[in-house]
């Protein structure tokens with residue numbers, strides 16, 4: 693099973709007229725809300741500091757963007773950039789999980805908004821550790837908020853009563869040694885509820901630092917249980933703009949949305965451009981259904 697690349701790829705390119713997005717636009721969050729696709733994309737200018745820009749689209753393919761970023765570094769722990777946004781709509785708010793990069797390291801942070809333009813910082817949510825690839829579930833599970841995050845090289849699950857203090861951390865998926873997942877794995881966009889489980893798309897890095905995408909289904913009432921996991925990648929870098937860019941051989945996703953039964957997976961190509969790959973949600977679920985699951989990780 694492979695995702696199908698959209699024929700208009702890449703769907704968003706750097707804009708050399710704007711200093712803040714002149715070099716790279718990649719690893720965007722996308723939400724579909726009130727009939728429109730909204731994209732919050734990571735942008736870098738020549739100084740390599742990441743900002744987050746906003747674009748909007750009717751069809752998910754053709755985008756109109758704002759001239760200035762909607763979210764830029766403001767705190768010391770994000771002084772070198774705000775990176776890799778993921779957005780979850782939860783209880784009437786948009787929550788953006790993002791990485792703050794600074795001399796102290798990389799920190800898992802969160803902000804929230806009512807309109808996707810004006811963001812209120814909630815701060816670092818996993819203090820005193822390098823962490824990223826964190827994404828919020830779109831509803832409570834057994835009465836608590838749930839989060840995927842990444843302590844290298846694994847995908848972890850955590851719970852919270854207030855979205856700020858996270859506890860009950862546990863590993864749910866480990867890389868598979870010797871494969872396309874050898875080095876590390878990390879969650880993509882927010883988990884998607886389906887009748888058969890939480891669908892997650894994730895990235896995996898092999899021994900040569902090639903980034904590919906895989907998919908898994910987690911149990912609805914206990915996402916620590918991996919019901920099914922793709923043994924082979926559903927997307928891997930082959931196009932020129934996936935193989936060559938700022939960082940070679942990278943497809944990296946922070947966004948998966950379902951509209952009219954179609955799964956839209958947005959991904960950065962080689963840390964330089966934004967692209968789109970799709971498939972029928974039912975086709976991916978049918979594929980995953982016959983992939984093996986795994987025993988609970990310790």
Ligand code: BMA
Nearest residue numbers: 719775776939942944960963
């Ligand atoms: C990861 C993240 C992503 C990036 C990828 C490939 O560690 O920082 O932002 O796309 O590396 O460079």
